[in-house]
Amino acid sequence: xxxxxxxxxxxxxxxxxxxxxxxxGFTLWFTGLSGSGKSAVADRVGLRLEEEYxxxxxxxxGDIVRxxxxxxxxFTKEDRNTNIKRVSFLAxxxxxxxxxxxxxxxxxxxxxxxxxxxQVTNFIEVFVKCPIDVCADRDVKGLYEKARxxxxxxxxxxxxxxxxxxxxxxxxETHKEEVEESVQKVIDYLDENGYL
Amino acid sequence: xxxxxxxxxxxxxxxxxxxxxxxxGFTLWFTGLSGSGKSAVADRVGLRLEEEYxxxxxxxxGDIVRxxxxxxxxFTKEDRNTNIKRVSFLAxxxxxxxxxxxxxxxxxxxxxxxxxxxQVTNFIEVFVKCPIDVCADRDVKGLYEKARxxxxxxxxxxxxxxxxxxxxxxxxETHKEEVEESVQKVIDYLDENGYL
Numbered sequence: 001x002x003x004x005x006x007x008x009x010x011x012x013x014x015x016x017x018x019x020x021x022x023x024x025g026f027t028l029w030f031t032g033l034s035g036s037g038k039s040a041v042a043d044r045v046g047l048r049l050e051e052e053y054x055x056x057x058x059x060x061x062g063d064i065v066r067x068x069x070x071x072x073x074x075f076t077k078e079d080r081n082t083n084i085k086r087v088s089f090l091a092x093x094x095x096x097x098x099x100x101x102x103x104x105x106x107x108x109x110x111x112x113x114x115x116x117x118x119q120v121t122n123f124i125e126v127f128v129k130c131p132i133d134v135c136a137d138r139d140v141k142g143l144y145e146k147a148r149x150x151x152x153x154x155x156x157x158x159x160x161x162x163x164x165x166x167x168x169x170x171x172x173e174t175h176k177e178e179v180e181e182s183v184q185k186v187i188d189y190l191d192e193n194g195y196l
Numbered sequence: 197x198x199x200x201x202x203x204x205x206x207x208x209x210x211x212x213x214x215x216x217x218x219x220x221g222f223t224l225w226f227t228g229l230s231g232s233g234k235s236a237v238a239d240r241v242g243l244r245l246e247e248e249y250x251x252x253x254x255x256x257x258g259d260i261v262r263x264x265x266x267x268x269x270x271f272t273k274e275d276r277n278t279n280i281k282r283v284s285f286l287a288x289x290x291x292x293x294x295x296x297x298x299x300x301x302x303x304x305x306x307x308x309x310x311x312x313x314x315q316v317t318n319f320i321e322v323f324v325k326c327p328i329d330v331c332a333d334r335d336v337k338g339l340y341e342k343a344r345x346x347x348x349x350x351x352x353x354x355x356x357x358x359x360x361x362x363x364x365x366x367x368x369e370t371h372k373e374e375v376e377e378s379v380q381k382v383i384d385y386l387d388e389n390g391y392l
Contacts (some may be wrong), residue, residue, distance in 0.1 A: 056293050056295060068285035072268065082268075089264035092251075097252045099293045 007185045023098050025056070026195050027091045027120045028186065031113060031165060032128030033142060033157050035135030037174035037182070038104035042130065046102045053196055055100040062105060076152040081112045084191040088116040095121040100195075108156045110163040124196070127168035128187060132157045134175045170194055200263040219294050220234055221242045221252070223275030223287045223316045223380065226325030227309060227361060230339060232302035233370035233378070233391050237324065241377045242298045249392055251296040258301060260369050271350040277308045291317040318391070319389040322382060323364035328353045330371045354368040 028045065030038040039061055062083075066073070069086050073079040084107050091101045099181040107113055117123045135157070136144035147155030154160045166173075170189045172182040190196050203354055226234040230248070243252040265282050280303050287297045303309055311320045312326040312385065331353070332340035343351035350356045361367075366385045368378040386392050 049219060058289060058293065069265070069282050086265050086282075090289065093286065094293065097254065097290065097293060097295045152245055 001026060012054075014051060019110070024121050025095045025097065025099040025101060026122035026124055027095045027101040027103055027119045028067060028124050028126055029091075029107070030102070030128055031107045031114070031118065031168075032124045033132060033135045033162055034106060034155075035138045036128040036130040037107075037138075037172070037179070038128045040179055041172060041174070041186065042102040042104045043093075045186050046100075048187060049100050050184065056098060057100045058094055059103075060091065060101060060103040065090075075160075075196075077109065077160070084109075084112050084116060085191075088119050092120045093149055095123075106156050106162070108160065108162045110165070113165065124170065124189070124195075125168040126170045126172060127165045127170050128174055128176075128182075129164075130174045142145065199204055199375050213288060213306040214244060216338040220317050221291045221293065221297060221388075222320055223291045223297040223299055224230075224310070224320050224322055225255035225287075225303070225312065225316075225385075226298070226322045226324055227303045227364075229331045230302060230351075231334045232324040233375070234324045235384065236375055237322075237370070237378045238298040238300045238367060240375060241382050242296075244379065244383060245296050245298075252294060253296045253298065256287065256292055256297060256299040261286075271349075271356075273305065273356070276303075277305060280305075280312060284315050284332050287312070288316045291319075302358070304356065304358045306361070309361065311344075320366065320385070320391075321361055321364040322366045323361045323369060324368050324370055324378075325360075326370045341357070 003044060004007070004086050028042070030042050032038050042059065042061070046057045051148075061077060065087055066085070069090070070083045073083050078195055084105060087105065091103055094101045107116075113125065117125065132144075140146075143155065144158065146152045147158040156162050170186055172185060174182055177185075209390060222308075224238070226238050228234050228366075238255065238257070242253045242255050246253050257304075257326055261279070264280055265286070268281045269279050277384065280301060283299060284303065290297050308322065323353075328340075339348060339351065340354065342348045343354040346355075352358050364381055370378055383392070
């Protein structure tokens with residue numbers, strides 16, 4: 001290489017380095033009923049982002065978060081919103097540091113999701129839309145049946161409301177789509193909007 | 197460039213890229229009495245890491261965290277430990293994704309700090325050592341006086357214990373050192389241990 005080429009080379013590398021360091025991540029926020037398929041899709045999207053796109057990926061869901069962050073909370077509206085408030089803080093810290101966050105939470109309340117949208121860098125709402133009967137049919141733990149029998153309180157879709165998103169960035173219809181189709185829809189959205 | 201050179205070139209870039217992506221961050225955990233100078237030093241270290249070393253930096257302290265994550269908690273031993281448990285989860289998520297975390301918490305209980313050490317990638321304990329009388333003299337809010345008069349309960353060093361670290365990675369003696377000396381001690385530790 002000539003000296004000029006060397007300089008170009010160094011500059012290109014430095015630009016690249018800065019770009020990587022300054023690059024923001026995003027938060028894919030999967031919302032939908034229990035059994036709608038949020039986690040199945042989120043897991044597969046996460047795997048593809050890691051393997052095909054070398055992203056730094058963190059998965060956040062109820063099981064992970066309740067263990068470490070929100071063990072004190074139940075399922076009343078207030079507790080659900082506090083849960084989402086804490087998760088939103090975490091998602092924002094990760095997103096703004098370049099991590100691709102996959103958050104799957106029923107998160108049934110529109111107003112709380114809106115607050116999260118305002119708080120989190122590159123928030124992308126993915127509505128996992130699936131009729132409640134299909135969700136209940138899939139439910140191996142029998143939670144829907146228990147909720148219908150009154151054995152579980154505050155169950156979204158049965159004894160608690162689910163407020164559908166009005167303008168989600170992506171809508172998945174998991175009762176009509178194969179998992180891989182839903183995954184591809186999310187990847188396509190990311191690609192078309194400059195996140196990949 | 198020949199084809200071989202091009203290949204080498206691509207490989208070098210890919211290695212560099214992977215290294216950056218896989219690079220771990222660390223958590224500097226500042227522990228010490230109220231008024232010992234934890235936040236003053238942590239703020240300055242954070243600024244230097246950003247400006248001189250282009251690190252991604254996040255500051256976590258009581259004020260930030262209690263607002264978003266732990267508004268429900270008080271200052272009993274149990275609540276303090278729950279507070280630190282949640283912060284530890286957050287610090288680990290950030291550390292393992294390449295962020296340099298500056299956490300300043302009184303965190304008076306040795307057992308809880310030990311758990312954090314086991315949980316967090318590249319945990320570095322910084323003991324901010326300062327005699328309690330010096331801390332109390334610095335205290336513009338008069339908290340020590342109120343605690344001594346019994347107006348505040350569970351005040352570390354007065355009505356609650358502070359368990360000093362036994363083997364901290366760094367010890368700062370803020371009653372003997374200028375802030376910049378303390379900051380430099382931390383930077384030196386990071387440098388000598390391959391974190392910079």
